[in-house]
Amino acid sequence: MSPIKHKAIRMIKDKIFLFVVGALTLLAILPLFHIIISIVLKGMPIIMERGLTFITGTLSEGGIGPAIVGTLMLTFLATLIGLPLAFLAGAYAYEFPNSFIGRATKMLLQIMLEFPTILVGTFVMGILVVPMGTFSALAGALALALILTPYVAVYTEEAMAEVPKIYKEGGYALGCTRAQVIFKVVTKMAKKGILTGILIGMAKVAGETAPLLFTAGGLYEVYPTNPLEPVGAIPLLIYTLVQSPSIEDHQMAWGAALVMLIIFLAIFVPIRYALKDDIKL
Amino acid sequence: MDLKKMLKKVDEFKIITLPAIFIVFILFVLILGFYFFNALPAIERYGIDLFITNVWQAAEEASKEVYGLAAPIWGSIYTATIAVLIALPLSLAYAIFVNDYAPKKLKYPLIVISDIMAGLPTIIYGIWGAFILVPLLRDHVMKFLYEHFSFIPLFNYPPLSGYCYLSAGILLGIMVTPFAAAIIREAYAMIPSVYKEGLVALGATRYETTKVLIKYIRPAIISGLILAFGRALGETVAVSLVIGNSFNLTYKLFAPGYTISSLIANQLGNAVLYEYMTSVLYAAGLVLFVIGLVINIIGIYYLKRWREHVSH
Numbered sequence: 291m292s293p294i295k296h297k298a299i300r301m302i303k304d305k306i307f308l309f310v311v312g313a314l315t316l317l318a319i320l321p322l323f324h325i326i327i328s329i330v331l332k333g334m335p336i337i338m339e340r341g342l343t344f345i346t347g348t349l350s351e352g353g354i355g356p357a358i359v360g361t362l363m364l365t366f367l368a369t370l371i372g373l374p375l376a377f378l379a380g381a382y383a384y385e386f387p388n389s390f391i392g393r394a395t396k397m398l399l400q401i402m403l404e405f406p407t408i409l410v411g412t413f414v415m416g417i418l419v420v421p422m423g424t425f426s427a428l429a430g431a432l433a434l435a436l437i438l439t440p441y442v443a444v445y446t447e448e449a450m451a452e453v454p455k456i457y458k459e460g461g462y463a464l465g466c467t468r469a470q471v472i473f474k475v476v477t478k479m480a481k482k483g484i485l486t487g488i489l490i491g492m493a494k495v496a497g498e499t500a501p502l503l504f505t506a507g508g509l510y511e512v513y514p515t516n517p518l519e520p521v522g523a524i525p526l527l528i529y530t531l532v533q534s535p536s537i538e539d540h541q542m543a544w545g546a547a548l549v550m551l552i553i554f555l556a557i558f559v560p561i562r563y564a565l566k567d568d569i570k571l
Numbered sequence: 572m573d574l575k576k577m578l579k580k581v582d583e584f585k586i587i588t589l590p591a592i593f594i595v596f597i598l599f600v601l602i603l604g605f606y607f608f609n610a611l612p613a614i615e616r617y618g619i620d621l622f623i624t625n626v627w628q629a630a631e632e633a634s635k636e637v638y639g640l641a642a643p644i645w646g647s648i649y650t651a652t653i654a655v656l657i658a659l660p661l662s663l664a665y666a667i668f669v670n671d672y673a674p675k676k677l678k679y680p681l682i683v684i685s686d687i688m689a690g691l692p693t694i695i696y697g698i699w700g701a702f703i704l705v706p707l708l709r710d711h712v713m714k715f716l717y718e719h720f721s722f723i724p725l726f727n728y729p730p731l732s733g734y735c736y737l738s739a740g741i742l743l744g745i746m747v748t749p750f751a752a753a754i755i756r757e758a759y760a761m762i763p764s765v766y767k768e769g770l771v772a773l774g775a776t777r778y779e780t781t782k783v784l785i786k787y788i789r790p791a792i793i794s795g796l797i798l799a800f801g802r803a804l805g806e807t808v809a810v811s812l813v814i815g816n817s818f819n820l821t822y823k824l825f826a827p828g829y830t831i832s833s834l835i836a837n838q839l840g841n842a843v844l845y846e847y848m849t850s851v852l853y854a855a856g857l858v859l860f861v862i863g864l865v866i867n868i869i870g871i872y873y874l875k876r877w878r879e880h881v882s883h
Contacts, residue, residue: 300776307778308672314664315673318752319684321745325691325699332702378591385584395592397871398599404798404867406805408832409856412839413602416609416853436598469583490690497692500807503836525694529808532698540702547698558690562683 326551333548336541344545349510349527354546356513360427360522363514364506365496367431372438373488379439380446381472396447402440410436411501418505425507427514427521433501438491445487449480486561493557497550499525524550603860610854613638613847621854625820633846640855642818646736646828647859650810651803653740653824654747655796661744662752662795666759667781682756689749697809700742705813708741709733713825728823734815737824742813743806747799754798754874758791759784761881790877797870801863807832831859 337344340352347353379395386392414433419425453476461471477484507520508530514521524546531543613621617638624639669681713730721727728735762784770780785792815827816837835852842848 300779304776304778307781311664311668311672314661315668315681318661318665318748319681319688322684322688322691324703325695328699328703329695375591375594378588379595381584382588382592385588391592395595398595400871401864401867402595402599404801404805404863404870406807406832406859406863408805408807408835409602409606409860412835412853412856413605415839416605417601439595467583468585469587472584473587494690497690497694499692499694499697500832500836503807504839525692525808528694528698529812532701532812543698544702547695550692551695554690554692554695555687558687559683562686 368434372435376442430506449483654743657744754795794873
């Protein structure tokens, strides 16, 4: 084979490769656009038709009001339970990265991050729902808190690790104790990263369904008031409605999915753009 | 005076944080113990048959109850494998494209899109999968393959409803691709630029350069795929809406099936009516727990080793 022909073949291979890589990348992100367009197309008519009732009404009035409030309540309670635990565990893993407990903590947090969420739900059902004899917002929130904790902890640890060591040394040089240096100096410097972690964790648990299946119970006819009673959530409601054979329920599900998609994108996209500098290219 | 001195020696930081660490550890042990003890009655009664046979006989009388979890265990592994096979080319191509070929203006939006996909609530994938993806696959892919290629055993199950292993595998593949892509992309970005410069200096084309660089980050690719496998294994609601939920132990792609997590999601609600079903479901949960734990530890270990290797 002549060298010129050989070069031509290599160039053709290069072109084919570029085309394949571009096409596969397009294929990888295409589903998101398809999902967004289908949800808007299918969810918009039902929301337009029912108007404000869809956001504020109960299920029999054709709305998802209680589910929205339920999701807010569950997310808030889960953050309340999980946040202190996550922050302290993250701070510990940051401060003692080489000690046995520190390494084990980090490993454990990473494992919990990947833990099947349905198992968290069934676990909370076993320790809380069965003894109490009733589904409750508290049980749902506890399950969500177990999912939120590793997220926030890992983000906290990473955000703190980004803080230059010199600030810590400065703190010690001024005679501060370890607690003062970490909780006052390092935490303040890492505030942005920690807050991001909290928001992403909250967005994550607000969209969870599996852990709520056997813990929250579902409540769609009245607004929730008592955390010790069953509560509904938008994802849980969608899951129930999708499994129903009735076409009307499916329409409701699409409407609820659109509401959820809007809430998710409204929280997630600004956070992601705020973090532009953190991305390695 | 003495008390003050003693107090000074005590590290407040540890006093404040250790209880939290303690709670996290206790919770983990508690979950493991909880699954183990709740699974014990079923394991004692059915022995190893519980995991290797495929039966599901729920009966009012406890003596007539027989369960075997082979089908859901197989389903979980099978669908997660399909998902990883789909995620492999997609996430690799994405990582290469974003790092090397994408115009500057496109890079950042591509990363944000992938992140949105990774964080999108799973129920949104579920509703889209159940009402849009499954009919699409059934009418345009499965029927075609069944009519023209049913001499291949994989394709010779009639695609009646479209709710099957393949649908679940594809949906899971779409869900885990951004997750694997993020890990591979970061690894790809960490390759020291001298390697690339050297290859270009030798006159390698872009294809040849990439081929060499991909070999360099192989450990990161493997760990990304292992972690994606673990994630696909644990996914519940999206899968349970598209897999068809029936006890089929087959490799045929168009057959409806079950996964461990969808089995738990569907059956635990009414399991209290039977004497052994709850325990059997916790045994299924234990299997999922153990497989997930092993898979994730391997994946995290590989990733950590890769990062240490690179940072040198």
